Amino acid sequence: MRAAVLYGQQDLRLETIADPTPGPGEVIIAVQAATTCGTDLKVWRxxxxxxxxxxxxxxxxxxxGEIVALGPGVSGWQLGQRxxxxxxxxCRDCFYCHRHEYSLCQNxxxxNGTYAEYLKIPARIVAQNLLAIPDQLATPIAAMTEPLxxxxxxxxxxxxxxxxxxxxxxxxxxxxxGDGAIGLMFVGVLAQQGARVILAGGSASRLEIGQTFGATTILNHRQTPDLPTVIRELTSGLGADIVIEATGVPSVWETAIACTRPGGTVNLFGGCPRDTQITVNTEQLHYGExxxxxxxxxxxxxxxQALKVLSENSIPWxxxxxxxxxxSELEATFQAMLNRQVIKVAIDPRA
Known part of the structure; x- marks a missing residue:
């Protein structure tokens, strides 16, 4: 099969490798849509x-995609199922899993391997996180289950x-x-739940999508040099109740903290480069609680929950x-993402 293999910094190669075969509890799917994301872009860079x-x-x-092979012991799934x-x-058995903090699981x-004609799903993922796609849901939209x-x-x-x-x-x-796919997803979910959402980003077209998703205010950071001051002006001089940082840039983490009201919460969601650091105003952190x-x-x-939300189609995902x-255009796609010419691209290995 054809597959993309990452060898290092901006070193992505399309290779022909052996088709995967399923072991006990495993499933093989033929990939019909592999969506790109900001995490893959950062990893590639x-x-x-x-x-x-x-x-x-x-x-x-x-x-x-579609199931094309079932390993020994797999039940409840059928060939051809999307x-x-x-x-x-x-793992469900470590310190954190016993406390239901599954994202912190020690094991x-x-x-990885979605940019390929076929993808092997390990037994543990088959048992816990393999889901059938509802009939009414388009395959490329279903592929966004993980980021949502x-x-x-x-x-x-x-x-x-x-x-x-x-x-x-x-x-x-x-x-x-942040007006990437993750930031826009946050806008859609929060607005749907009744929050008043302010979106700050650098792309006019993406900010317009943010409005479509429910943002009540959009701010182009290129025209907003002092974002904390503007946010205080928009929030009766206080700052935002919650700030979500979705860029993964250390300096923006600091800006996010500066935009938050006393008693507020800062969600540092965007992953920064390894070993980077930020500076926090201790007075604001302590006295502002x-x-x-x-x-x-x-x-x-x-x-x-994500697959359910996507299936409801109440947001134009x-x-x-x-x-x-x-x-074959995966490398060019990452270049387009780097230049902010696209948000997400659905890679079809069958094409």
């Missing part, structure tokens, strides 16, 4: 990932809930910094997929 992969390795982690698989599964098993699961996990970790919308004098004011949260990945619960491209 940096040449690796702190937890998810070490080159050389098969590349890509968002995909949906499925989506999360790219990980917890979290990752699976991360977003839903992130929303929950903010402490935000629809109960706040009902109990507070006004809806929570939430700032999302800020909550800073690092949020990583997802859990089996949110994987299921297709606006996040700029185009479809064959596997």
């Amino acid at each position: 940096r040449g690796g990932h702190a937890r998810m992969l070490t080159p050389p390795i098969l590349f890509g982690h968002e995909a949906a 499925v989506v698989a999360n790219n990980s599964a917890p 979290l098993e990752f699976n 699961a991360c977003v839903l996990h992130g929303v929950a970790r903010c402490g935000f809930s629809p109960d706040q919308v009902r109990s507070w004098p006004q809806p929570p004011q939430i700032l999302v910094i 800020l909550t800073l949260k690092g949020v990583f990945h997802n859990t089996p619960f949110y994987v299921r 297709s606006k996040l997929i700029t185009q479809t491209a064959p596997l």
